[in-house]
Amino acid sequence: MPTLALTNFNIVVGLLGGWISLFGLVSYLLKESLYLSEALISLLAGLVFSPHATNFIRPLDYAGSEENLDAITLYFTRLVLGVQLVLAGVQLPSRYLRKEWKPLALLLGPVMTMMWLVTSLLVWGLVPKLPFLHALAIAACVTPTDPVLSNVIVKGRFADHNIPKDLQKIIIAESGANDGLGYPFLFFALYLIKYIGDGGVSESGGAGLAIGLWFGETWGYVVILSVVYGAVTGWIAKELLHFCEERKFVDRESFLVFALSLALFIVGTCGMIGSDDILACFIAGNVFTWDDWFRLETLDDSLQPTIDMLLNVVMFMWYGAVCPWHSFVANSVIPIYRLIALGILILLLRRLPIILAFRKVIPQIDGLQRAIFTGFFGPIGCSAIFYLYVTLEFITTLNPNHGDTPRPDVANLKEAVSVLVWFMVICSVVVHGLSIPLGKFGIYLPRTISRSLSSPGDAISSQLRGRVIPRTNSGGDTVANTPNESRSTSARPVFRIGGSVIPRHAATRSPTFRLSISSEVGDPRGNRELSPRPSEPDTKPFTNVNPSSYPGRTIRFPDEQPDSEASHQPEREVLSPSFE
Template identity: 60%
Template sequence: MPTLAVVNFNIVCATLGGFITLFGLVSYLCKEKFYLSEALISMIAGIVFSPQATNLIRPLQYALGDEETLQTITLYFTRLVLGVQLVLAGVQLPSKYLKTEWKALSLLLGPGMTVMWISTSLLVYAFVPHLSFLHALAVGACVTPTDPVLSNSIVKGKFADKNIPKELQKIIIAESGANDGLGYPFLFLPLYLIKHIGSNGLGQDNSARNAMGDWFGETWAYTIILSVVYGAVVGWVAKELLHWAEARKYVDRESFLVFAITLALFIVGTVGMIGSDDVLACFIAGNTFTWDDWFRLETLDDSFQPTIDMLLNVAVFIWFGAVCPWYSFAHNNVIPIYRLIFLGILVLLLRRLPIVFAMHKKIHQIEEVRQALFVGFFGPIGVSAVFYLYISLEFLRGIQVDGEIRKDARVLSEVMSVVIWFLIVHGLSIPLGKLGLYLPRTISNAVSQQSDPEPFHISGPADAELGNESNLRRRTGGSSATGLPRRVYRIGRSVIGTSQSHITSVSQKTSRSSSPSRLQSISMPNLGQGGSSSAPGGSPVDLSSQDRVDRIETDMSNLPPMGPRAIRFPDEEGVGPTSPGGSVRKEL
């Protein structure tokens, strides 16, 4: 007789799978039309699935009813997500980026983080009653780093490509990756002082010298410097091993694509075992791993890493929505709800904006005042804040007197839990920032595009970022059977051979849906054996004179033509059919 098995595992699988499936059906509409980040939507879903609502996700049950175990699970989950995110963030940056842009990064990571820490701590000190400034410094340190998970929601995708300059995207990625691991010194300075000195003579030994010794020795030497060295060594060794294996054809495509993610898991595990900074080690390893730009270029057009990135983002923010102590915001013994609301608003406005605006003329990636305001306002508090929160709670549980947590440490734990979880609402600033700063321009562009469609442009000069011969061979599946050298055009993300029959077919099929005047502007070139460019039955085409240049790559390995994909997504903006199921796309 069949029986129902309504157990937690089945419920969680059905809930997560159903939500991600349904969200995927409208993901483009939510993110690109309504300016809602997947993190915000996922956190709202977590609230709906939480014990306070539908009770489909029951975090405390998974932890066997123990609050400390639940905190440990959340800490490990954030470590995993941050580790993968920061390796991928390091891989996204161009060759030797940390070396070439060290001046801009040093401003953001030095004076920038320090002022963010002090200003947030002053706000916490002002709004939380009966809290010492030393304790406020510990709270402010947890929300000082900008979150790399939420940063990706605004520096990736169609919105970013249209509105945020590439150099500005890169500096945001680099800063959010580096400062996430550099939050340890800001956090452990007040924590060691609390442990050794405390308040009202409750310190362990009332010795500031011992506190500073722990801070320099354990935090800077063992946590920061060791993690940087370890991440650089592991990233470099991984790069050389992958070069060696790929040159001998030992590695298949699937293993090649997953290499960066498995590297992140290895670093999180090994650095976690020695008790150092796994977050910073992952970012350094990602940068070192792609120091020569080889891996980044080889995976430039592959979607596996962004897919894993999206799945982790959705999962972790659903978990946050379920474990967040919503009830304690209005019912706690440390801060009234109205003070929390004012604190959140002022943190949005004063934590980061003043210092970035003051320094923006010395950071060449920030070219104008509006960009300075955007970078200053955009400094999300998210996964990294939860990570540092539970690092702090774990440390404070170790400050004991007669087998119990010391009174001041217990009070600080409650303050940190309420304030930091509430400040994660800063993630709401991402869609609001998009809406407020760029919605008028987006509406204007949409109206103008409807009234005057943009002409189609094909590829132009060679592009170094599209990779080398092996990269093209990977994408096109091998060598051509014709035995003749050919050039390869890239239209959008598709690789198309330029043999006479193929180009003629494309041009004929395009002409069926194009007006005569439009067809003249999109005539496809015929590259004969001599390499001259002319349209079939038309005049020569000057590829270098086109407004929007894609790239031409020459490959002498006789690559076969690769048919276009049958599916076109909204952000790929097809123009005309090239096959029964495809379309020629303009440059993204």
């Protein structure tokens, strides 16, 4: 007898598939027309389906306990970051890290250090009774810029039209590298909390042992080993793929998915040895395409962006479901009004003033406009959640005698880091996700209101003012228009076909054109170009024509005065090619 099986698996799979399908139906409208990020939309969807709303997605029921839920979120975040950072490394041009090591060193050194210290001072000043060491640990979680959210500003139609390519590349490189370099900032504070946080009562060794472990374990084993491991793994993977592809051992599907499988391999093996899998993935991705071969081979491939999109949608839906939304209001660490003020100040002061100060020594962000853009768009996302759960895992080791009662000095640290980091992630996703559409709305709204209040004739003349079609004589020189001609042509838009308007003297010499095949310049759809009919003896080569345009195309308008040479042409004739 058929019965309803409302199991967790069926509900989650049905919701996930339905949401991705609905999002896909309007994805172009949301992402390319409204400039809304998939992270923001998926986060809100996760909140709607979470136990805080409709209770369709119940993460705690799937995990069984808070500890298991934290572990699942940490592993899921590691997976998404690993894939994202390998793809980020693959996107960069050949030998990019070696060519641009100076600006990257500034961004990853003094700029990142100042971001950490500024955030620490803000947290320490606004959170009541919070030790400065705890503020350093919390600030370290939100210091790295997130590569997942950075894709919103370096990909898509907005980036293609508004962000220079060199700026896009430096943002990708910085967001990829500083994710892994968050470990030194975090463990500098955590080791000091462990060995001197309670006055050295629980742990012996003091600050000397803490600094020694920081240099030996964090820098030596975690950071340097991950760089070496990622570089070696990426180089071996590149050589193996080269070898097999030359001998036709690998099919196209396996070739395209190779970078993704490399990310999974590095995340798993680095996790086994306890090194920094996030940094290793980025280094491996960059070394993997060190000669630009794999990047160029997959330049037009859609598999990697598709996997990337699916992981982002699922990841932020999970964040919306597991985020402790209620703790923003009900917590024992910071009142809500201070929390909101802290979120605003961190987004404004964490990165922007520092980038403005360094803008003249970093070529890619030279200039005030670029500096403001780069300084504001330093998103906080998956990397902050990753370091949050690394911190929570470390705090559990600070219990005396491995009991259930934490040390008195870290009794509130777990709640403080959870509330503050989660709130900063939500603020960044919302603010950075809405900045571009709100900015576009703020630009176009006054123009629309102004045009609607003005008369139709004024609106048309204001749009077309100053667009004058130059006249040329028989020798090809530009001549001045008469007052009547200036008045008639200044209010007429110049229509461009093929990227350029052909001078009238060149077009009227050969009013009929034929379609011919060209092996040098042509239509990308058919490798064709329009050229003058060779039977016309008077035809001369076109001059002053953009090489990228199609010669022989022009539009004649009814109010144009014909040249003396072309006076035999009908006044209202519109020239068009005839296809033979």
